[in-house]
Amino acid sequence: MNGQDIRGQADALAERYPDLRDRVDPSRVERLLGEAAKDAVHRDDFGSSAEGGRGQSYVAAQRSTHTRAHGINQLARLFTERSRAQSDVVLDLLGGDGLVARVLESTGTTAPRVITCDASPFMVEAAWAQGIPALLQRAESLLFHTGSVGGVLLAYGTHHIPEADRQRVADEAFRVIEPGGVFVLHDFLAGSPVDTWFTKVVDVYAATGHDHPHFQLEETESLLTSAGFTDVELLSLDDPFVVKGPTREQAELELGRYLVDMYGLVALVDEYGPEDAARRAFELACDIFQYERPEPARSAVCAEPDTVGDQWTVTMPREALVAVGRRPPRDVAA
Numbered sequence: 001m002n003g004q005d006i007r008g009q010a011d012a013l014a015e016r017y018p019d020l021r022d023r024v025d026p027s028r029v030e031r032l033l034g035e036a037a038k039d040a041v042h043r044d045d046f047g048s049s050a051e052g053g054r055g056q057s058y059v060a061a062q063r064s065t066h067t068r069a070h071g072i073n074q075l076a077r078l079f080t081e082r083s084r085a086q087s088d089v090v091l092d093l094l095g096g097d098g099l100v101a102r103v104l105e106s107t108g109t110t111a112p113r114v115i116t117c118d119a120s121p122f123m124v125e126a127a128w129a130q131g132i133p134a135l136l137q138r139a140e141s142l143l144f145h146t147g148s149v150g151g152v153l154l155a156y157g158t159h160h161i162p163e164a165d166r167q168r169v170a171d172e173a174f175r176v177i178e179p180g181g182v183f184v185l186h187d188f189l190a191g192s193p194v195d196t197w198f199t200k201v202v203d204v205y206a207a208t209g210h211d212h213p214h215f216q217l218e219e220t221e222s223l224l225t226s227a228g229f230t231d232v233e234l235l236s237l238d239d240p241f242v243v244k245g246p247t248r249e250q251a252e253l254e255l256g257r258y259l260v261d262m263y264g265l266v267a268l269v270d271e272y273g274p275e276d277a278a279r280r281a282f283e284l285a286c287d288i289f290q291y292e293r294p295e296p297a298r299s300a301v302c303a304e305p306d307t308v309g310d311q312w313t314v315t316m317p318r319e320a321l322v323a324v325g326r327r328p329p330r331d332v333a334a
Ligand SMILES: C[S@@+](CC[C@H](N)C(=O)[O-])C[C@H]1O[C@@H](n2cnc3c(N)ncnc32)[C@H](O)[C@@H]1O
Pocket: 046, 062, 093, 094, 095, 096, 097, 098, 099, 100, 117, 118, 119, 120, 123, 137, 138, 139, 140, 155, 156, 157, 160, 161
């Protein structure tokens, strides 16, 4: 599937999910195509390397569906536990190459039904290439009809949305969610180890740099309440990277390789070569990902032999900030 072919994507999506046939608004599609033709240029950090992006190595890292499965499964549960909407369809607005959908598929999770959406044609194409239906749209101007989906997920990249556009994105999520449906916003706190990682490592070693402010608690809550969501909760989510290897050393290197690919740390590879870049990325992660938690095993990067089999598991802790809000039920909204 061509990543730019929004009409083709919408038709193929409706073929896969016939109940979605009328939920994409053709007039919004035509407007977006018109704007694209008028040359509304947006920077695409997740495009191909030929376009100056880090899409290829990002997609290579996402071949592993178990590394971030722990956090993704918890996010999916927030929808099934909190939603009172009729529809089980959730739009994954920053869906990339469909990792969230693939993780849920790999664990046999059938609800919610996640529809991958993304602003990068490269990512949308990569999702289709892996059998995941995806739609090219921007989070700040969704192509879906008002009140047409059960929920919206904004996760794993929310800080990429400029501060000036964040309220518009929350407002758009509110618009497309049906009464009783749920919005989940996931990111990382400003000043947290994840923020430090982006500033000290990704901004320095990735070709795209990384100048995107993370979130403050007050800002996050206010985005949801200002959009009209009620029952807003702020949660902390255990969202680690988990990798395995036949020895401790190989599992640690595997985490390093994952970090190099996931964040496109090309300058680290130029400086150290591929093998030592992975080792260096692992060392940097050990220095940076440290949390004050009662359980030592979840406070810092930790390697443990599996109790069954002869593998080692390395876990890199990350604590995500999650805000959940519900669109008021119809009688309250009316
Ligand atoms: C870090 S990736 C996350 C992809 C996937 N959810 C994952 O966890 O692997 C962030 C994605 O957000 C997309 N993105 C950034 N800004 C966007 C916007 N305004 N609207 C839609 N997608 C956007 C990027 O193209 C990229 O694919």
